Amino acid sequence: MPQSIAPSPDDANALIALFQRGPLDAFLARAHAYGAAWPDNAEAQDLLGALYAAIGRFDLAEPALALAARAKQDDAQAQLVHGAALQQLERHESALDALARAAAAAPAGSSLRLEADHLTGLSLHALDRFAEAAEVLERVVAADPQNVRARNNHAISLQALGRADESVDTLRAALAFEPGYVEALSNLATGLEMRGQIAEAEAALRRAAALSPQDASLPEKLGGLLLEAGDLDAAEDVLEQALALDSGRLDALNSLGMVQHRKGNLGRAVACYEVALTQAEGRPELQATLHANRAYALMDAEELEAAIAGLEASLALDGESDFNRAQKINLQMQTGDWRALDEFAAHADRLGLDNAPVSPGSLLAIDDDPARQLARARLYARKWHVRTAPLPTPAPSTDRRIRVGYFSADFHDHATMHLMAGTFRTHDRSRFEITAYSYGTSPGGAVRETLAGQVDRLVDVAGMADAEVAELARGHGLDIAVDLKGYTHQARGGIFAQRAAPVQLSWLGYPGASGAAFLDYLVADAHVVPAEERAHYGERLIVLPGCYQPNDDKRAIAAHAPTRTELGLPDGGFVFCCFNNLYKIGRREFDIWMRLLAQVDGSVLWLLRANPLGETNLRREAGLRGIAPERLVFADWAAPADHLARLSRADLFLDTFAYNAHTTASDALWAGVPLVTRPGRAFAARVAASLLHAVGLPETIAADDVAYEALALELARDRERLAALRAKLAANRHTTALFDTAGHTAALERAYAAVHARRLAGSPPDDIVID
Structure with missing residues (x-):
């Protein structure tokens, strides 16, 4: 049929009838023929585009609608539907x-003008032009207040800003x-979550799901929200519901893996990620996330080589992830792979500093710059939804005691408890009510069991959401909350x-600035935070006498x-030792240590065995420096009392630099x-x-x-001087501040009383120096 002749109504009706009754293949074949027969007819192409769009084939609809739009330059409807098709094709x-x-x-x-503006707002948002999108959509809402779709989309752009x-006000309207309106309820949950109203966000999502x-x-x-809030059991339930409805929900499977990881079910977590990876083809961003999350589960399972490989796979897909790069660097340091130091040097000026947070603790052993540490911590602390309600104002306790809560995952055989056991034992329970909140696995x-007998209550909160734990603590009337974990x-x-x-204050677990506005104080001493570095700590300081660290x-x-x-040590040779974690040992220290071994005949370096790869790498590095690898002696784990006994066989403990010995120094x-x-x-x-001053x-x-280096070498060569030091240390252990447990606890209690008094007086937190 000549192209100049429009299709007859019968041709169009036949095509529409086939569209309505199918089958789809027959319709597509007829539609193709119809389009080929009238390729330049605007009406034919307009109809064809509309039908293709109705079955979701925007790739076929767009060329047809484009022809119609070119032929109808002044037809708002033709331009609108063409724009909508282009939008569907992104x-x-x-x-x-x-x-x-x-x-x-x-x-x-x-209505055509308003719809054009509405769709314009959607495309502006998709192009990350959020301010322009919000402005256009606000005009649509002002002109058509009952347009709930426009209100919903306006709120989404507001959230992006x-x-x-x-956004919450817009969605409620x-x-x-x-x-x-289910989508608005879902987006309302997002807005409420942004405001830290987790319970209200959960309620909105549950209503939407119903x-x-x-x-x-x-x-x-909802599962992601509950996971973020720390309500792991509830998160697990709803994520399994999501997967029962649609087993292909890979984001749900990823979140379920994170739940299992947090609950300590590492094998189940890895299985979730691996199943998701088999189905994530074509989604590189999700693949990168899955590889990384699998790596973190493997890390906690102490499969470090596999974990490093997983993070490398993730970074190959998403090389911009500062968080994963920092974690990979940390893992490599745990295995003595010092290529990590070179990678850090290449990224040091931006890693965790350019609006992409990293875990602050991941780089402590590499970067001894307190300004950068604070910046990383502040950026990371933005992740939490901060409660916006006024500060709790607990009524005075009936027995006039100050109520202190300690929060940790480490109330078991752990370094924190080795240090703090004396603190709990010597607390003045007539003046302080002590609660330990345990969330460890x-x-x-x-x-x-010993701790339970030394506190007023020991509460297991491992299965509770963060907000629930905080509410429980407020219900206990806590005056002071102590974070023993930090990062x-x-x-x-x-x-x-x-x-x-x-x-609220930070103490002991994390040796650095929190960067969090909701932590009021950092417990320190005059040596760990000297005056010249004070500006790099956002909290107010509690400066204890002697040392911040309890013993x-x-x-x-x-x-x-033994x-x-x-112990595998030379009977007459000099024994240098360092029982710090392997990630604290870098090239600077190791170069010095190897020079010491070269200059002290028969000497060895006694280290803590961490993992087979780390041992292999350090022995190789020793050989490269001309030191026989067997002069590195690795000690297995031992029970605390046995470890302290064997430590006495060492001659001199050599410290690491960016991240010192902490508990291990006190042990020595x-x-x-x-x-x-x-x-x-x-x-x-x-x-x-700080420890050495205090002892x-x-x-x-x-x-x-x-x-x-000179001091270590002199002590190794001058046995009399070293013996005099050992004798002085033996005498000082019982007469100086470091191991004066009751005195340290009393100083800490004076600090608690001081910050409590300031709060009762209505005074803001300020630095407090305890004499």
Whole structure:
């Protein structure tokens, strides 16, 4: 049929009838023929485009609608539907052009003009032009207040701009017109979550899910919310519901893996990620996330090589992830792979600093710059939804005691409890009511049982959401909440973001600035935070006398110490030791240590065995420096009392630099082994110096790397001087501040009383120096 002749009504009706009754293949064949027969006829192509769009084939609809739009330049409807098709194909720049033509052709205030503006707002949002999108959509809502779709989309753009309050108001207005609008309820949950109103967000999502019980995206989203809030059991339930509705919801499967990881079910977590990876083809962003999350589960399962490989796979897909890069660097340091130091150097000026947070603790052992540490911590702390309600104001306790709550995952056989056992034992319970809130997954054992008898209550909150834990603590009338974890493994900073107490402080677990506005104080001393570095700590400081670190003067040392021969050490040679975690050891320290071995005949370096790869790497590095690999001796894990006993067989403890020995330094000093340190700038790099001042051995604090090496070498060669140091340490253990457990606890209690008094007086937190 000649192209100049339009299709007859019968031709069009036949095509429409086939569209209505199918089958689809027959319709597509007829539609193709129809389009080929009238390729330049605007009416034919307009009809064809509409039918293709109705079955979701926008790739076929767009060329037809484009022809119709070119032929009908002044037809607002033709321009609008062409713009909508381009939008469906995510060709948003072209869509904006078509929609602009539609708006120009439509009468002002008409429904066509409003719809063109509405779709314009959607494309602007898709192009990340959020401010422009919000402005256009606001005009649509002003002209058509009952347009709930426009209100909903306006709220989404407001959320992208961080304007959570306005988005919530906009969505509530939409729901006033249409209470059952499921998408608006889901987006309301997002706005409420942004405001930290987790319970209200959960209620909105549960209402949406009840209205649309077959929509798997709603329990999937709810599961993510509950996971973030720390309510793991509830998160697991709803994520399994989402997967029962649609087993292909890979984001739900990823979140379920994260739940299992947090619950300590590492094998189940890895299985979730691996199943999701088999189905994630074509979604590189999700693949990168799954590889990373699988790596973190493998890391906690101590499969470090596999974990590193997983993070490398993730970074190959998403090389911009600062978080994963920092974690990979940390894992490589745990295996003695010092290529990590070179990678950090290449990214140091932006890693965790350019609006992409990293876990602050992941780089402490590498970067001794307190300004960068604070910046990383502040950026990371933005992740928590902060409770916006006024500070809790607990009524005075009937017995006039100050109520203190300690929060940790480590109330078991852990370094924190080795240090703090004496604190709990010596607290003045007539003046302080002590509650321990435990959220760890490790079994309790004798340490936990002892603790239970030393506190007023020991509460297991492992299965509770952050907001629930904070509410429970407020119900207990806490005056002071103490975060013993900071940014270490299994930390729950969200509890403090929800304000467990009117005064909150960070102590012991994380040696650095929190960057969190909801932590009022950092417990420190004059050595770990010297005056010249004070500006790099956002909290107010509680400056304790002696040392910030507690110690237990009742720590047991086994009666029998193995001989050097039994420990694999030379009977007559000099034994340098460092029982710090492997990730703290870098090239600077190791180069010095190997030079010491080269200059002290028959000497060895005694280290803590961490993992087979780390041992292999360090032995290789020794060989590269001309030191026989067997001169590195690795000690297996031992029970605390046995470890302290064997430590006495060492001659001299050598400290690491950016992240000193902390508990391990106290172990050495309690066991009678002198320690040489070289302080850095940041808190973590100054702890050993603080310990040495507190035990009365400042002479083993070196000013720089050169002095550190010279001092260690002199002590190794001058056995009389070393013996005098050991004798001084033996005497000072019982007469100086470091191991004065009751005195340290009393100073801490004076600090608690001081910050509590300031709060009762209505005074804001301020630095407090305890004499």
